[in-house]
Each structure stands twice: as C-alpha cells, then as structure tokens.
C-alpha cells in the first residue's frame with residue numbers, strides 16, 4: 001500500500017492519520033502539490049485521476065478522494081468504525097457532511113491566509129468565515145455531551161475526516177471552540193498521532 005501526499009494537505013492528512021492510528025504499514029511519497037502537474041512523478045500522474053493528493057495505491061488499484069479512501073481502508077481492515085454496519089453508516093453521514101460543510105470553508109480560508117496565490121477577496125473570506133463559524137458550532141454541539149470521539153468511546157474515520165484541517169486552524173486564523181479543542185487534544189493523544197507537518201514529512 002502506498003500513499004501520495006504533501007505536508008500542506010489536510011486531505012492527505014486525513015488518510016495518513018487513519019493509517020497511523022490503525023497501525024497499517026504503508027509506503028509514502030511526497031508530491032510537490034505546488035509544482036506543475038506535468039512535472040510530477042510518472043506513477044502519480046498516471047494514477048491520480050483528479051491530479052490531487054491524497055492518492056492511495058492498494059493491490060495495484062488507485063483510490064482517490066480522501067473520504068472515499070478512508071472508507072476503503074476502514075472497510076478493508078474492519079477498523080475505525082467499519083467493525084459494524086450501524087457505526088459505518090454514522091461514519092458515512094459525517095464524511096458527507098464534512099465534504100460539504102467544514103471541508104468547504106476551512107481549507108479555503110487556510111489557503112487564502114497562508115498562500116499568496118490562493119488569496120481570496122474580502123467578500124469571499126467573509127462568507128467562508130461565517131460558514132466556518134456555523135459548521136464548527138455544529139461540531140461543538142455534537143461534542144457537548146462530553147463523548148470522547150465523534151461517535152462515542154472509540155475513534156473512527158469520521159474523526160480522521162473532521163479533524164483534518166482543524167489542526168491548521170491557527171493558519172486559517174479561525175477560532176476553535178473549547179469543546180472542539182478538547183476533542184482535537186483527545187485525538188492527539190492517540191498512539192500514532194502527529195501534527196500534519198510531522199506525519200506527512202517524508203521518511204516517516
């Protein structure tokens with residue numbers, strides 16, 4: 001199994017974190033996501049249908065789109081929520097929520113604040129910030145019963161997906177409510193966890 005990623009990609013981080021906390025051994029190749037798409041490694045160019053990281057190659061097959069990759073890993077190994085159908089259904093709900101909600105404002109805000117080439121207009125930033133505040137409050141409300149992880153006692157791929165970009169919240173210049181911060185700290189306490197910049201560094 002081989003993952004292609006980059007330390008600046010929260011999407012790649014979701015998958016790397018899943019593999020790390022599930023203890024699944026894999027190879028890793030860093031792709032320079034800021035380079036011309038044509039200049040990337042031949043294997044990546046051939047297999048990455050949308051030219052994006054993360055890309056996972058497993059038993060010769062290519063898997064793309066971070067949340068779809070999470071589902072592939074969890075169901076293949078029966079880990080992180082795929083141990084039973086009911087929990088897997090709840091995971092899928094959160095993965096679709098993430099793609100359409102927090103995953104559609106936080107990555108963009110962070111890119112806009114961190115990288116000149118992705119700087120958005122003030123109006124767009126304002127809209128995305130309002131969207132983020134709304135979405136993160138939903139997460140906070142969900143965690144208000146002091147459950148350990150998003151679906152209860154144990155971490156699942158829903159946690160991997162939802163937390164991906166929240167470890168970059170400082171770079172996005174957004175506030176993280178205390179209940180969400182505490183949940184991120186609990187994930188950070190899991191064996192295998194490391195910050196995206198560390199986990200997605202080459203040679204780990």
Ligand SMILES: N[C@@H](CCC(=O)N[C@@H](CS)C(=O)NCC(=O)O)C(=O)O
Pocket residue numbers: 008009010011012033034037051052053054064065066067
């Ligand atoms: N919806 C995709 C988003 C992936 C994505 O946006 N990847 C970015 C890095 S975070 C990328 O590879 N950018 C390089 C490019 O588009 O050339 C997923 O969930 O995997």
